[in-house]
Amino acid sequence: MNDDTIAAIATAPGEGAISIIRISGKKAFAVAGEIFSGNVGSYASHTAHLGKIFSKAGSLIDEVLLLVMHEGRSYTGEESVEIMCHGGSFVTQKVLARVLEAGARAAGPGEFSLRAFKNNRIDLAQAEAVQELIAAKNELALQAASDQLQGRLSILVKDLQQRLTDITAIIEAWVDYPEEGLEFASREELLEMLVATKEAMVKLANTFHDGVLFNRGSTLCLLGAPNVGKSSLMNALLDQERAIVTNIPGTTRDTLHEELLIEGMPFRLFDTAGIRETEEIIEKEGILRTRKAADSSDLVLILLDITRPLSSDEENLLLTYPDALIIWNKVDLPHSDPQIPGIKISAKCKTGLTTLKREIVDRIWKNRLPDKDQITLTKERHFSSLNEAIDGVDSVIQGFKNNVSPEFLAFDLRQSLRSLSSIIGTNVTEDILGAIFAKFCVGK
Ligand SMILES: Nc1nc2c(ncn2[C@@H]2O[C@H](COP(=O)(O)OP(=O)(O)OP(=O)(O)O)[C@@H](O)[C@H]2O)c(=O)[nH]1
Ligand SMILES: [Mg+2]
Numbered sequence: 001m002n003d004d005t006i007a008a009i010a011t012a013p014g015e016g017a018i019s020i021i022r023i024s025g026k027k028a029f030a031v032a033g034e035i036f037s038g039n040v041g042s043y044a045s046h047t048a049h050l051g052k053i054f055s056k057a058g059s060l061i062d063e064v065l066l067l068v069m070h071e072g073r074s075y076t077g078e079e080s081v082e083i084m085c086h087g088g089s090f091v092t093q094k095v096l097a098r099v100l101e102a103g104a105r106a107a108g109p110g111e112f113s114l115r116a117f118k119n120n121r122i123d124l125a126q127a128e129a130v131q132e133l134i135a136a137k138n139e140l141a142l143q144a145a146s147d148q149l150q151g152r153l154s155i156l157v158k159d160l161q162q163r164l165t166d167i168t169a170i171i172e173a174w175v176d177y178p179e180e181g182l183e184f185a186s187r188e189e190l191l192e193m194l195v196a197t198k199e200a201m202v203k204l205a206n207t208f209h210d211g212v213l214f215n216r217g218s219t220l221c222l223l224g225a226p227n228v229g230k231s232s233l234m235n236a237l238l239d240q241e242r243a244i245v246t247n248i249p250g251t252t253r254d255t256l257h258e259e260l261l262i263e264g265m266p267f268r269l270f271d272t273a274g275i276r277e278t279e280e281i282i283e284k285e286g287i288l289r290t291r292k293a294a295d296s297s298d299l300v301l302i303l304l305d306i307t308r309p310l311s312s313d314e315e316n317l318l319l320t321y322p323d324a325l326i327i328w329n330k331v332d333l334p335h336s337d338p339q340i341p342g343i344k345i346s347a348k349c350k351t352g353l354t355t356l357k358r359e360i361v362d363r364i365w366k367n368r369l370p371d372k373d374q375i376t377l378t379k380e381r382h383f384s385s386l387n388e389a390i391d392g393v394d395s396v397i398q399g400f401k402n403n404v405s406p407e408f409l410a411f412d413l414r415q416s417l418r419s420l421s422s423i424i425g426t427n428v429t430e431d432i433l434g435a436i437f438a439k440f441c442v443g444k
Contacts (some may be wrong), residue, residue, distance in 0.1 A: 005031055005273055006111055007090055007104035010443035016087035021096050022443060023104055024112055025075040029068070032081040034102040036066055040081065042344070045070035047163045047378070053085065053095055061098060062091050076112050077119030110440025114433065117425060123442060124425025124436070125153050128379055131440050132215070136264045137259075140214040144376040153375050153382070154424050156204060161420050163197045164393070168413040174406045198393045204377060207388050211378035213298075216365045217259055217266035221294045224303035225314055226274030229329040232347035234271040237357075243271045250274060253286040255293045262357045265365065270297065276313050293397065299363055300324040303343065306335040325363060327356065381436070385422045392416030 005025025012017070023031055033040035037051040047068055053061045066080040074080035085095045100106060113127045122130075129148030136142040146155065170185050185193070222230040226249030234243050238258055244251055250273070257270045270293045273286030294300050300321045304314060306328040318324070318340075326342030332349045343359055345352030377383050396412045421427035 006107035006115075007031070007096065007099045008107040008112070008443035009096055010082070010112075011087070011092075013089060015089060018084050019087045019089075019092040019095075021083040021085065021092065021099060022107075022112065023081040023099055023109075024074065024078045024115060025104070026079060028079040028081045031099060031102045031104045032068075032083070035098045036064075036083075038066070039088075040066070040068065043068040045073050053098060055085070055094075055098065056101060061094050062086055064095070075121065076115040077121045078115060105368065107442060108438075109442050110437030110444055111442075113440055113444055114437045119435075121349065122149075123151070123154050124428065124433075125157070125379075125382065125423055126151055127425075128381075128436065129153075130444065132378060134441070134444070135215075138214070138261055139264050140266070141378070144211060144378050146213055147249045147375055148378070153377070156375055157420055157423050160197060160201055160204075161417060164389075164413055164417050164420065165202075167193050167197070168410055168417065171406045171410045171413065175410060181194055187400075191397070194393060194400065195256060196398050198390060198397065200394065201386060201390045204375065205383060205390060207374060208377040209381040211376040212264065214376065215378060217268040217295040218255075218266045219270065219293075220360065221270045221301060222272060223290065223294055223295035223298050223300055223317060223324070224274060225305070225311060225317075226276055228274065228305045229347040230274065230303050231271050233327075233329065233345070234269060236347045236350050236353060237262075237269060249276075250278075250280075250283055252347045253282055255286075255292075257291045263361050265361055267360070275317060294321065299360065301327055301360075303329050304328050304338075306330050306338055306344065307333045310339055325359060382423045385419045388419035389416040392419065422434075 004025065005023060005027040007021060007023045010020045011023040020239035029040045034413050035053050037054070038049050040049075043049060045068060049068070050063070051066060051067045052063050055061055062085045064217075065084040069080040070075070071079045083095060083099070085091060096106075110127075110131075112366060113122075113130055117124060117127045126149055129145050129228070132145035133142065133149055136145050167190060170190060207290055224230050227247065231245045231252050235241050235245065238260055242258055243256060252271055252273050255272045257268055257269050259266065259268050261267070273283060273288035275290060277285055278284055278287070300323070302314075302317055302321060302324040304310065304326065307330050310318075318326070326340065328338050328344045329347050330340045331344045332346040333351065338344070342353060343356050345356055377386070392412050392415045396409050396416070399409050401410065418427050422432075425433075
């Protein structure tokens with residue numbers, strides 16, 4: 001499959017200043033040479049050349065800049081050419097059509113990255129990081145993706161692999177040379193090595209929760225009685241008139257959500273229908289949805305009206321969500337001291353919001369603000385492979401304590417090693433590869 005030459009538009013669709021058509025494979029120079037005015041085969045690697053692209057009939061399609069990369073020195077590891085043409089979608093399509101006519105095949109999603117992986121330019125975790133880097137929407141997600149792309153996760157995984165391989169070697173020595181085997185390590189030493197390796201694996205697995213939050217954002221759910229100012233607060237936090245605000249209780253009927261960054265951290269904020277006893281059918285459904293949103297969120301924010309005493313509905317709400325962050329709204333109006341402690345704000349006048357934001361970030365991230373040196377797992381696939389590996393090591397530790405025969409222990413360890421390897425791709429089937437790269441963009 002790696003024998004043919006592939007091509008695709010590598011830039012986003014639509015109009016732009018320039019578009020890039022990427023060609024990779026054994027015949028990349030020949031293909032480009034056939035449609036370009038210069039002698040592509042004679043160019044040094046990593047040089048750019050101004051010239052013209054012609055149609056088969058010889059008419060001019062576009063003036064372009066052509067970048068040449070020799071085999072072994074490109075993203076895919078193959079002979080590659082990038083054609084920078086004018087960024088109209090019609091002209092870009094025409095250049096691509098010309099490239100295909102000259103003998104390249106249209107690349108599928110992620111096919112360039114798949115080739116980079118198959119040619120050992122990057123491992124699987126790094127290839128996946130490319131896509132995450134493209135999708136990153138905040139500093140943390142970007143940092144995690146770029147760490148992975150730099151191979152920092154891979155280095156960690158390889159280190160774990162090495163440790164398990166060493167342990168397996170010792171256990172297999174016991175199988176093969178029951179007499180001398182114990183010279184390599186005592187049972188106690190081996191158990192210590194196993195436990196330490198497992199701990200390092202668990203430490204990495206524990207970063208996954210953060211990794212998910214980096215990409216998806218922590219969910220915040222605004223709860224409260226009708227008219228306390230939930231939608232006003234949502235708008236104030238977003239700094240835009242997103243939700244409808246009126247003085248009619250029961251204005252918000254459905255849950256709506258928006259993404260926002262608070263102190264650089266990603267969040268997803270839900271505004272909900274105010275909670276109260278009602279027989280009205282739409283409002284009832286809205287309240288059901290409110291409860292659903294609240295139950296699945298990372299932090300519930302209960303909004304109360306400081307100008308009036310708590311209602312019984314509100315008291316129930318406070319009991320149902322004892323961990324909620326309590327916010328007293330409408331401090332701009334005359335009021336007496338609040339009945340219970342909470343953050344005081346005015347959604348209308350936008351006061352108290354800085355304190356509120358600080359508290360939200362603290363509640364979610366306190367004591368676990370990402371450490372710059374810690375690698376964060378961000379992919380479900382990596383997390384589940386790592387967990388399989390941990391389970392394997394765990395059963396070896398148990399087996400060890402129960403004097404299970406070394407053959408079985410070695411078998412379990414090999415299984416664990418396979419799971420670990422699949423993270424960086426030394427042990428994955430074509431099916432899995434296909435599924436991973438299918439999620440990439442065409443041209444990447
Ligand atoms: N004075 C004052 N009025 C506010 C404040 N926040 C909201 N309001 C007013 O309170 C009324 C209700 O505000 P909303 O934001 O729609 O309240 P809600 O909690 O979303 O209400 P429902 O969607 O009906 O549950 C509107 O008239 C707002 O202008 C505030 O901080 N001060
Ligand atoms: Mg509302």
